[in-house]
Amino acid sequence: MDVLTVFLLALLWDILFGEPPALVHPVVWFGRIAGFLDGRWARKGPLPDFLAGTLTALLVVAFALVLSLIPSCLPFPLNYALMVYLLKSSFAIRSLHEHVARTVTEDIEEKRKAASMIVSRNTDPLDEAHLNSASVESLAENLNDSVIAPLFYFLLFGLPGALIYRAVNTLDAMLGYRNERYEFFGKFSARLDDVLNFIPARLTVLLYLPFGGRKVLRHCRLARFKLNSDKPIAAMSAVLGVWLEKPGVYRFPGRAPGNEDIRRALRVYWLVVVEWVGVVTVLLLTGVVPCLSP
Template identity: 80%
Template sequence: MDALAVFALALLWDLLLGEPPALVHPVVWFGKLAGLFDSRYKRHSPALDFLAGIATAVLVIAFAFLLSISPFFALYPLNYVLAVYLLKSSFAIRSLHEHVARTVTEDIEEKRKAVSMIVSRDVRKLDKPHLNSASIESLAENLNDSVIAPLFYFLFFGLPGALIYRAVNTLDAMLGYRNERYEFFGKFSARLDDVLNFIPARLTVLFYLPLGGRRVFRYYRLARFKINSDKPIAVMSAVLGVWLEKPGVYRFPGRTPEDRDIKRALRVYWLIVAEWLIIVSLLLATEVCPCLSR
């Protein structure tokens, strides 16, 4: 199959139509499958919980792999339709913009509700600046998770790479918590997500350089709190000149973030998305990277 054609059609789908319905969305399926194993497994001991977590991750990843190779067993033109649909399901450009844009409001309760849809932290006691920060942080982190990384793995490993990445990222989002329930059960998923995001998170940082220069490097060096997720957040803080903080975890310096800074962050988002889409298109057009088998 023509990787560039599949990518172009998937991108067109994303920008014009957004996300497929939840009922037929592969990423939703990954989450439901992980949730099913999570709810059925009764915790026992750290060792058994860790092994059960590995088994859960392997089964979800195997399901993602089987989905990803389904187009290669379908006849033309169904093979293209499936490939476009599955690739589109691995990234979310339009919907990320829409979710973050909804947090731009003067009504604190509406803002709180909108922010709660895109972050896992408890927003009930956050003041307006911290809600603005959470919105921008989510945009910066998900720029990597929902745009850069899935297409990075598509470039090198085709549909299996894109969908397996999204499966691992979903596993981490659902199970990768440091609490009594998930400390051992979710550890494998969390560490695997760290491995897969190591290069994309740093690649994402590079796209900020034309916008922030040396300040980007300076803030990148401040990002020592997490293996990956704080890197894109730090450089977004650098470019906007606002503080971004997850209380008790990290804080990057700057002035107080306001609603207008969320709008500025969205403009930065689209500039970086454009940079990345041009690069992906050129690499696919010149066949520099191995991708969909022909």
């Protein structure tokens, strides 16, 4: 019951207050450590860059592990309070909704600006339909990265699992690019993120099944472009019946997405979140998972 209480309090915090200030947000700390080490390393070639990038990733992961163990060193009730805070920092339900909801506008430039805040691609050349697609894709992908996966690893390994996952996901978001600067420096981070997301990405697809049935499975059979990230996007495309496309990378069939489809995607998002929260609550309540106590 103690772990369940921590989870429910963290969930309540997220719904009521959203994200902590950047100054005291552990995920921001992960990014700043990675950015500092990245900026200090002058690229020297494939092998040195790979080793330096691997060391960078391991240092950030080690920091996340140490951070997650601090509550166990504190007296009651500080240990529970800090565990609630750190667990909440590992997932982001409310803020993801808020960021995507800002893209629901008839003003194309406002939409472009809002979309640029949640996707890595250049939004300047995108038309309205592709901007809508980018918003829905980001929602679907981040449903896995920011909700399903961190709580999946919390179930398995407690707070260390949740924070280490978020550290790796942050590393991938910052360093996991296939370009000259990060091809080797970010390779370890990218591959580690692939490994950690393999099961959660497919679990996310299963959570879509009550809302899209066999169509979800048919769309996911088309998701052969990426190891993990295209699976939740394919599932969302199936449920909404709209095409979702990252030009030159993937495209899932359907009609062109509009503003109303972003609203529908947000409703589907909340249905999946409630479904997953219910699963996590039942598993914690019954004690059938090896989640660590504070």
